[in-house]
Amino acid sequence: MPQSPHWRAVADETVPISAADILVTFHSLGTHVHRKLLDWKIPDPAADQEAFLHSWQVAIHLLGVPYEPIPRTWAEAEAQSARVLTPVLTRPPRASRWPRTCSA
Helix, strand or coil: CCCCHHHHHHCCCCCCCCHHHHHHHHHHHHHHHHHHHHHCCCCCCHHHHHHHHHHHHHHHHHCCCCCCCCCCCHHHHHHHHHHHCHHHHHCCCCCCCCCCCCCC
């Protein structure tokens, strides 16, 4: 993609977003929302849950993620979320590059 003249004409970035980044975003949105609907006991029929997952599967694929890593079920999505999103959320913060101006 970065070799495309169209890409170079419209993008400031030199590297497009990765499939892994797209999956992290999916889990921070789609999987999280699905989990919260269940946790909060919001009525969500199985057909609606499947349709919600399918809409995410289509969107993720259209964004360029190959079929293989796209979760086929919510159980697969939860397991994948634990592998790809949880480490991002629990990573210790980077040391600040800016000097502290006040003491706490």
